[in-house]
Amino acid sequence: MSIKGNQELEVWQKAMDLVVICYQATKKFPKSEVYGLASQLQRAAVSIPANIAEGRERKYSKEFIQHLSIAYSSLAELETHIQIAQRLDYISSDKTNRLLEITGEIGRMLNGL
DSSP: OOOOSGGGOHHHHHHHHHHHHHHHHHTTSOGGGTTTHHHHHHHHHHHHHHHHHHHHTSSSHHHHHHHHHHHHHHHHHHHHHHHHHHHTTSSOHHHHHHHHHHHHHHHHHHHHO
């Protein structure tokens, strides 16, 4: 069975779920962080599935790999933002651990591609 598009990639689906979870988590951030850490965290999360999708639609595997590399970099950025948010007590340790479990899984999936 061939993959028709990025929406059939399990890593893309998990990354989309992560975006939703990150947006839900940032709703509880202080209002002063709307244009700060909350925005940075959201943008890093959105960048992951967006780059997977863009790379998947490129004609050449070299371009796909380049976009997967960008998605992986955004994943590392997101993990850093999550840890900062936890240190500032914007998200709980339990939520942090859960988010980092998901990012770890996505990272392994990206490496596998």
